[in-house]
Amino acid sequence: MNGYKTLRGPASAELTEKRSVFICRVRPVTTEAQALAFLAEVRKQCADARHNVYAYTIRENGIARFSDDGEPHGTAGLPTLDALRKRGIVDAAAVTTRYFGGVLLGTGGLVRAYSQAAAMAVEQAGVAEMAACAFFSFTVGYADYPRVQALADRSPALRIERTAFGDGVTVFASAREEALPAVQTALRDALGGRISFADGGRGYAEV
Known part of the structure; x- marks a missing residue:
């Protein structure tokens, strides 16, 4: 796309x-x-x-x-x-x-x-630049969520679309399709491997 x-x-x-x-x-x-x-x-x-x-x-x-x-x-x-x-x-x-x-x-x-x-x-x-993206979600503990925010702040390929707060923090995110493997690897590294991803499909998001 x-x-x-x-x-x-x-x-x-x-x-x-x-x-x-x-x-x-x-x-x-x-x-x-x-x-x-x-x-x-x-x-x-x-x-x-x-x-x-x-x-x-x-x-x-x-x-x-x-x-x-x-x-x-x-x-x-x-x-x-x-x-x-x-x-x-x-x-x-x-x-x-x-x-x-x-x-x-x-x-x-x-x-x-x-x-x-x-x-x-x-x-x-204003003009929005839309890129082909993969959407996914994952849940982390409250103590780990600041690490996710920090990674998103310094990585232009990762975007936090929204969050849901409950027993943990569920993050709904997007990444450019070509950058998805690298983004998910960076998240695993930042959280010591304590993470699993749910596929949210493909579409477009502003970059």
């Missing part, structure tokens, strides 16, 4: 150009249904706006869609999609709402405004 980039979270940004207000909202999505639900949510929230331009790109099946929503052809949806593509972002949707200010911007002005609004929203959201 290859890595990819996506949005770190939802965000929005606002741009005013010749009295027209452009509000771009971005959100991580993993399916086309999620992207369309996000669009419907914004359209309902901003029903009084003249345009709700959208673009989304889904990693699975390489889906990419966009709409100018009444703006001149090629001036809104595609520049919004390009703002995602220029950062290499997938599994993301962007909806830019325009409140018309009474002054025509021309095709070049529209392209710049929609591009800039989307780029600003992406910057606000």
